Amino acid sequence: MLAGSHPPHLSGQVDAVGQIETRGVDYIPDAERHSSPLNVFWILIGANLTFGLIVLGWLPVSFGLGWWSSFWSIIVGDALGALVLAPVALLGPRTGTNGPVSSGAFFGVVGRVLGSAIGIFVSVGFYALAVWTGGQAAVAGMHRLFGLPSDNLVLGISYGVIAVVSSIVAIYGHASMVLVERLMIPIAGLLLVVGVFVYAPHFSAGYKGGAYLLGSFWPTWILAVTIAAVAVYGYVLFVSDWTRYISLGKHSEKSILWATWLGGFLGLSLPLAFGAYTAVAILGTKLDYVPGIIALSPSWYLLPLIVIGIIGSLGQSAVCLYSSGLDFSSIVPSLRRPSATIVLSIIAVVLVFLGTMVWNAENSVTAFIQLFGVATASWLAIITVGHFKRRGYYDVHDLQVFNRRETGGVYWYTGGWNMRALAAFLVSSLIGMLALQCSLYTGPLSNLAHGVDLSWISALVIGGGLYYLLLTIFPEHAGVHGDMQISVRAEIAAQRAAVAE
DSSP, X not given: OOTTOOOGGGTTOOOOTTSOOOOOSSOOOGGGOOOOHHHHHHHHHHTTSSHHHHHHHHHHHHTTBOHHHHHHHHHHHHHHHHHHHGGGGGHHHHHSSOHHHHTHHHHOTTTTHHHHHHHHHHHHHHHHHHHHHHHHHHHHHHHHHHOOOOSHXXXXXXXXXXXXXXXXXHHHOHHHHHHHHHHHHHHHHXXXXXXXXXXXGGOOTTOOBOSOTTSSHHHHHHHHHHHHHHHHHGGGGTHHHHHTTOOTTTSOHHHHHHHHHHHHHHHHHHHHHHHHHHHHHTGGXXXXXXXXXXXXXXXXXXXXXXXXXXXXXXHHHHHHHHXXXXXHHHHSTTSOHHHHHHHHHHHHHHHHHHHHHTSOHHHHHHHHXXXXXXXXXXXXXXXXXXXXXXXXXXXXXXXXXXXXXXXXXXXXXXXXXXXHHHHHHHHHHHHHXXXXXXXXXXXXXXXXXXXXXXXXXXXHHHHHHHHHHHHHHSOOOGGGSOOHHHHHHHHHHHHHHHHHO
């Protein structure tokens, strides 16, 4: 990056607490990058102290696993998920933009809409999950504590409150979101620690489990590992939203890798482990997770649960909305990020009501995570291989071709698509789907390992391996390697020209 290349005409760009961020997916000059790897760590911790992620820790126990097998499935899954998440965090500082736009270097400047589409699907889904579980916990707590009705009208109001507040945070943008996540940690974190002691009398570490969801231990345990891993590496589509504000002149790539891995591992392990812990504690209630945890709570702990339900959901939902708004605005360049955020928040609230009143919640959540896990694994494998194959070089000017509604550039390939990456993505995603077994369907290859879920692993390995093979057989043109300083100067000149117009 060019040191001291901050042009005067760009000084009006805003990313400050309490002010609406004016940057979208356009390139962020080095002098405007005020964030740090530590902020990435805080986001990955704060965004996950919510019932939307806690409820995922309930799933292994609901699958029939015992306490220790559930716990280790979470630890192993989160460690693996964080391991594949961390390298993708390096894209943002190199490209100065978000992950899907950065992926144009490998998929083509038009083909990168694949990443944007997956990102929107994932972020809207997890936003809906956060609002749904948080709203249910808050209403159930208030019903027991104050006698407030728990009908669909009250649930709808609680969903609306969480949706509106999280939308405001997301619209204000990056700096405000980081502040919210940092405030979340001491509040929600302390309440969860207190919860460990609250439910301790009902918890038994010797719980051995029940009937296995997939008929035997290992397939069921691997499914639990998959869910934990996907919950972490699902952030690959979002992590560059935050790292694009990090200057490599101030912070090393090693510090970014460590902050991302540790944040991903701890950020998911803590809420998922709490979810499994409380899932074992509430077994005697014979209730689903949220009603069960409310029924088992002493009266004095209901208010903290309401706080976790409402406040905790804001962290996750704000992160998801912010990312989906960026992705949507990158697909429709004429739509500004705040407007795109509002549109997607409305769509997500509709999904909340469908999840509450139409679909089976547990089956829907499990299937959703497995399905997006396959597509995301294929995408991130290609991105990771491409990043290291190119040694981290990106032409930041030509990455913005689609956003400027232009054609051409080093990443134009064939009509804006790189057929090598597209072929690797389609083949690996297809094989991953064929190996998938979920509540929606069973793939013909799902029993290759006697029921053990190989879907996301096969998509990851085949996607990366096939892309590398295609690059070897069909080498890319020399333009994908070049001088980054030249591309930075060209992009800053383009921004200067756009402002002058």
